[in-house]
Amino acid sequence: MEYFLSEEQQMMVDLARKIAQEKIKPVREHYDETEEFPWPIVKELAAADLCGTYIPQEFGGFGGGIFSLVLVTEELCKVDGGIALALAATALGTFPIMIAGNDEQKRKYLPDIAAGRKLAAFGLTEPEAGSDATGLRTTAVKDGDFYVLNGTKCFITNAGDAETYTVFAKTNPGRGARGISCFVVEKGTPGFEFGKKEKKMGIRASSTRELIFNNCRIPKENLLGKEGHGLITAQATLDCSRPGVAAQALGIAAGALEEAVAYAKTRVQFGQTIASFQGIQHMLADMATEVEAARCLVYATARMMDAHPGKRTTKESAMAKLFASETAMKVTTNAVQIFGGYGYSREYPVEKMMRDAKITTLYEGTSQIQKNEIALALIKEAATKK
Amino acid sequence: MHIVVCIKQVPNTTNVQIDATTGTLKREGVEAIINPFDEYAIEEAIRLKERFGGKTTVITMGPPQAEQALRDTLARGIDNAILVSDRAFAGADTWATSYALAQAIRTLGDYDLIICGKQATDGDTAQVGPGVAEMLNIPHVAYVKKIEEASNGSMKVERMMEDGYDLIETPLPALITVVKEINTPRLPSLRGLMNAKKAQIPHWNAETIKAEKLNIGLTGSPTQVLKIFSPPLRPGGEMLQGSLEQVAEQLVAKLKNAQLI
Numbered sequence: 001m002e003y004f005l006s007e008e009q010q011m012m013v014d015l016a017r018k019i020a021q022e023k024i025k026p027v028r029e030h031y032d033e034t035e036e037f038p039w040p041i042v043k044e045l046a047a048a049d050l051c052g053t054y055i056p057q058e059f060g061g062f063g064g065g066i067f068s069l070v071l072v073t074e075e076l077c078k079v080d081g082g083i084a085l086a087l088a089a090t091a092l093g094t095f096p097i098m099i100a101g102n103d104e105q106k107r108k109y110l111p112d113i114a115a116g117r118k119l120a121a122f123g124l125t126e127p128e129a130g131s132d133a134t135g136l137r138t139t140a141v142k143d144g145d146f147y148v149l150n151g152t153k154c155f156i157t158n159a160g161d162a163e164t165y166t167v168f169a170k171t172n173p174g175r176g177a178r179g180i181s182c183f184v185v186e187k188g189t190p191g192f193e194f195g196k197k198e199k200k201m202g203i204r205a206s207s208t209r210e211l212i213f214n215n216c217r218i219p220k221e222n223l224l225g226k227e228g229h230g231l232i233t234a235q236a237t238l239d240c241s242r243p244g245v246a247a248q249a250l251g252i253a254a255g256a257l258e259e260a261v262a263y264a265k266t267r268v269q270f271g272q273t274i275a276s277f278q279g280i281q282h283m284l285a286d287m288a289t290e291v292e293a294a295r296c297l298v299y300a301t302a303r304m305m306d307a308h309p310g311k312r313t314t315k316e317s318a319m320a321k322l323f324a325s326e327t328a329m330k331v332t333t334n335a336v337q338i339f340g341g342y343g344y345s346r347e348y349p350v351e352k353m354m355r356d357a358k359i360t361t362l363y364e365g366t367s368q369i370q371k372n373e374i375a376l377a378l379i380k381e382a383a384t385k386k
Numbered sequence: 387m388h389i390v391v392c393i394k395q396v397p398n399t400t401n402v403q404i405d406a407t408t409g410t411l412k413r414e415g416v417e418a419i420i421n422p423f424d425e426y427a428i429e430e431a432i433r434l435k436e437r438f439g440g441k442t443t444v445i446t447m448g449p450p451q452a453e454q455a456l457r458d459t460l461a462r463g464i465d466n467a468i469l470v471s472d473r474a475f476a477g478a479d480t481w482a483t484s485y486a487l488a489q490a491i492r493t494l495g496d497y498d499l500i501i502c503g504k505q506a507t508d509g510d511t512a513q514v515g516p517g518v519a520e521m522l523n524i525p526h527v528a529y530v531k532k533i534e535e536a537s538n539g540s541m542k543v544e545r546m547m548e549d550g551y552d553l554i555e556t557p558l559p560a561l562i563t564v565v566k567e568i569n570t571p572r573l574p575s576l577r578g579l580m581n582a583k584k585a586q587i588p589h590w591n592a593e594t595i596k597a598e599k600l601n602i603g604l605t606g607s608p609t610q611v612l613k614i615f616s617p618p619l620r621p622g623g624e625m626l627q628g629s630l631e632q633v634a635e636q637l638v639a640k641l642k643n644a645q646l647i
Contacts, residue, residue, distance in 0.1 A: 007583070008580065012576060015574065015576060023573075047572065047575060048574070049575045049578075
């Protein structure tokens with residue numbers, strides 16, 4: 001389908017595709033097997049200027065908006081949904097600075113991230129606070145010119161490898177959702193350490209660790225936005241980042257579809273290619289239609305967000321993420337089905353795509369949480385119309 | 387240090403089809419790319435600039451659409467690009483091409499080093515690089531796999547040979563042709579691509595480079611192509627059947643029959 005990309009956007013897509021094909025494809029199995037962090041690929045992405053397409057030009061990026069992040073993420077994820085996460089999770093960790101940071105904070109942190117010199121990470125989830133962010137137990141207590149952080153974050157993507165962390169903690173535990181604040185914590189700050197690396201089903205090239213704060217003192221200048229506004233920042237961040245997860249899911253699904261079509265054209269059974277069987281054709285037709293529908297929704301959401309910066313887009317972001325991630329799960333499962341027994345083997349790429357796809361229905365809000373968000377927005381909209 | 391790179395745009399295919407009636411390459415529908423060996427020359431020029439400073443210029447002789455190949459090199463970090471293009475250059479063989487490129491390099495003025503890929507994937511002659519050096523009357527080293535030093539008007543390079551390598555020191559200016567072992571070419575950057583898109587690429591014609599009419603194009607080409615054809619496929623071999631002794635017997639009989647033994 002024609003999506004009327006600008007010349008710049010097409011350049012980003014072509015460049016990301018080139019890197020995916022030439023640099024990522026030959027090593028994707030290696031990083032999945034070894035679970036090493038893909039630093040050489042991050043360096044390639046940095047050299048190609050693809051780390052900060054969504055960051056404003058005045059802070060060293062390209063000012064390409066959410067849509068540029070979506071396009072690059074999709075293209076990289078067609079080949080590998082885990083390696084691209086170094087970049088996509090950095091965007092998630094960077095949005096709080098872009099949304100709530102003051103000019104000085106933006107000048108301090110964004111140029112290094114835009115240039116790919118530093119990665120970022122987003123520290124919200126805790127063992128007891130997953131879908132319910134108000135259950136945070138990490139605290140930040142003001143002490144003169146400092147805040148003192150205590151607590152543990154878990155399942156933090158890029159943790160240990162990123163330099164810049166946006167961390168949510170309770171500054172006023174008595175005030176519930178309004179008692180949460182957002183801070184920048186830099187790697188190497190005394191009292192800030194990393195826990196064990198998670199062993200995951202998929203996206204194994206991406207590092208996931210705990211963040212452990214033990215009397216970690218950070219300067220009060222590291223507070224992003226106002227005290228107590230943390231949850232608003234987190235929600236606005238998720239609005240911006242969910243199209244990125246949706247793009248990851250879309251890329252994985254599109255990659256699996258490509259593999260399935262190619263395989264169906266070459267695999268011969270009963271004296272003919274399996275692509276000549278209507279049963280397979282109908283599966284491929286459904287997969288292609290679902291992928292295209294997901295792409296329409298994700299692109300439209302990203303374009304809407306770029307056209308109205310600052311406007312809350314919780315419903316649309318949640319729809320894009322919900323639909324694209326569920327599509328990724330369906331399409332990758334069917335790709336494995338079309339490959340038959342070979343699809344279950346790690347010799348072929350589709351089983352990895354199926355493993356990688358699953359996370360997209362879980363993180364940055366499960367599919368069920370997306371439905372809650374969508375329903376809540378619908379009910380609110382209906383109420384304001386009266 | 388001023389480094390000049392000569393490149394060629396070639397069809398992107400490993401299986402070039404030949405038109406049986408005209409005897410020329412079929413180029414329709416085939417994407418044009420930078421000659422793969424020239425990619426190493428471009429990369430080495432950029433690396434030398436990063437190491438020693440200076441500037442890089444890429445030259446190609448070809449039709450106006452060869453400009454795209456030049457833009458690709460600008461996107462990777464080459465400073466200047468020049469397209470040498472004139473209908474009068476059409477039909478040039480390696481001699482006339484070497485002459486035209488040498489004239490273009492003379493027109494540039496100062497240069498310290500010229501780098502070419504070892505050969506083009508369409509013609510496979512490996513003659514134009516050394517030809518340019520001869521026309522310019524400067525030393526050349528072909529098949530360079532490493533540049534060890536380049537300073538004070540001379541350079542030390544390793545030339546790949548079948549049984550090892552030669553270490554060669556040459557005064558500058560000089561021309562080298564490079565092999566793929568020399569480096570891993572980088573991909574373009576987004577900023578590079580955007581700048582390359584806007585870049586103005588000068589077109590030089592025969593007059594600009596002060597080329598003698600008799601030396602360019604078909605007129606200036608001593609090579610006469612009588613016929614281009616794909617060599618006929620070798621007929622398949624014959625498999626002998628039977629036990630080892632039987633096979634040996636049959637083989638000896640066949641060789642005797644053919645009066646080979």
